Amino acid sequence: MAASPRWFCVSACFVAALLVLLASADAARDMDELVRSNVTTAEKTEDLQSSKNSSMADHSPVDDDEAWVKEHTFDDPEEVVSMVEMSIRNSTERRKLGFFSCTTGNPIDDCWRCDPKWHQRRKRLADCAIGFGRNAVGGRDGRYYVVSDPRDDDPVNPRPGTLRHAVIQDRPLWIVFKRDMVITLKQELIMNSFKTIDGRGANVHIANGACVTIQFITNVIIHGVHIHDCKPTGNAMVRSSPTHYGWRTMADGDAISIFGSSHIWIDHNSLSNCADGLVDAIMGSTAITISNNYFTHHNEVMLLGHSDSYTRDKAMQVTIAYNHFGEGLIQRMPRCRHGYFHVVNNDYTHWVMYAIGGSADPTINSQGNRYLAPVNPFAKEVTKRVDTPDGMWKHWNWRSEGDLMLNGAFFMASGAGAAASYARASSLGAKSSSLVGSMTSNAGALGCRRGRTCL
Numbered sequence: 001m002a003a004s005p006r007w008f009c010v011s012a013c014f015v016a017a018l019l020v021l022l023a024s025a026d027a028a029r030d031m032d033e034l035v036r037s038n039v040t041t042a043e044k045t046e047d048l049q050s051s052k053n054s055s056m057a058d059h060s061p062v063d064d065d066e067a068w069v070k071e072h073t074f075d076d077p078e079e080v081v082s083m084v085e086m087s088i089r090n091s092t093e094r095r096k097l098g099f100f101s102c103t104t105g106n107p108i109d110d111c112w113r114c115d116p117k118w119h120q121r122r123k124r125l126a127d128c129a130i131g132f133g134r135n136a137v138g139g140r141d142g143r144y145y146v147v148s149d150p151r152d153d154d155p156v157n158p159r160p161g162t163l164r165h166a167v168i169q170d171r172p173l174w175i176v177f178k179r180d181m182v183i184t185l186k187q188e189l190i191m192n193s194f195k196t197i198d199g200r201g202a203n204v205h206i207a208n209g210a211c212v213t214i215q216f217i218t219n220v221i222i223h224g225v226h227i228h229d230c231k232p233t234g235n236a237m238v239r240s241s242p243t244h245y246g247w248r249t250m251a252d253g254d255a256i257s258i259f260g261s262s263h264i265w266i267d268h269n270s271l272s273n274c275a276d277g278l279v280d281a282i283m284g285s286t287a288i289t290i291s292n293n294y295f296t297h298h299n300e301v302m303l304l305g306h307s308d309s310y311t312r313d314k315a316m317q318v319t320i321a322y323n324h325f326g327e328g329l330i331q332r333m334p335r336c337r338h339g340y341f342h343v344v345n346n347d348y349t350h351w352v353m354y355a356i357g358g359s360a361d362p363t364i365n366s367q368g369n370r371y372l373a374p375v376n377p378f379a380k381e382v383t384k385r386v387d388t389p390d391g392m393w394k395h396w397n398w399r400s401e402g403d404l405m406l407n408g409a410f411f412m413a414s415g416a417g418a419a420a421s422y423a424r425a426s427s428l429g430a431k432s433s434s435l436v437g438s439m440t441s442n443a444g445a446l447g448c449r450r451g452r453t454c455l
Contacts, residue, residue, distance in 0.1 A: 148179075163183055190248075235250060371409040
């Protein structure tokens, strides 16, 4: 007897569904786990809107200043500087001895890039950070989430499989990408705590729309993506967790905006040409490492500190290491306020106005960088004290140790001097700056392929 049309439809649908499931399993066979969490109807419709600019304002970590500082900052930042120095020295010595053919002396990269099975051990990356953001674990202790859909149709009710759906979840997630994609965000991508965005193995661009907001959260790693051509967005509802969305006023158009957050690591990204900053950290943010990034074609590259009057930023501690500040840059690499900033082994090949600026008495510790001044004879100075008379800034602690000055570049140091422990921590020596080229030669998003070392 011939099968009924209805029975044939059911059978065909079952077979089609089974094939889809098998294909999905095959695509993720090298992952530990595959997470596709659905937002329930109740979660989607729950009316927890907030009229505040921050949909997470009730969770501000700076409400209790003393507790926040104690938990998220180091009493002695020089101790962290010494640890960075030791990591660099150890990697440099291994490179000289030829222990591994792929080592560069860059301790972050030497921690994981020599492994041809990096794609099977992705989470090892979380143990490779150095500096003030070294304790950022991101989504290391969670499951994998595979982004398969580049769309961003609804910032309030994002589709499962999209980047927005991944970053808002309430649990740790290590987020990877199924294929190459360009993600054009309608509104800010408001992240939740304990997330890693890992672009290795795919060519991922967040471009031509809104970009990334890290606000009142902790433990975020962003690695291996291109972020560019970000635009101001806002005056719209945006979801920040499965159970909460709120009204967002206009955002400036930063590539990555860090606001009142801690334990953040921004590594091996390519950033350029945004409406405001490329990386801005303000409003009490601290415990941050910005490393191995390639910055190009931008005016105000990096702002660290909200305003001269916002004294909570005295607790800000940031490591800026192994970045390449490249073509088309003008100023703010970074521009600092109040806090402690360790600028180590970066390659500055382009600026128009200045490289490092500051106001409100920040501590700037420049070690082993390579500064190539522009042709303009009036722009040779690496440093700029912004809107501050000489009598005020001469006591600020700005130090240059072992930096390589090229084409007439010069660093205007200041401060009454440092303790012996500071001097020891700062003594990288000129030899270190001679390796900056190899340390930063692969700055930016890498072209990683499975089964090979990540080049």
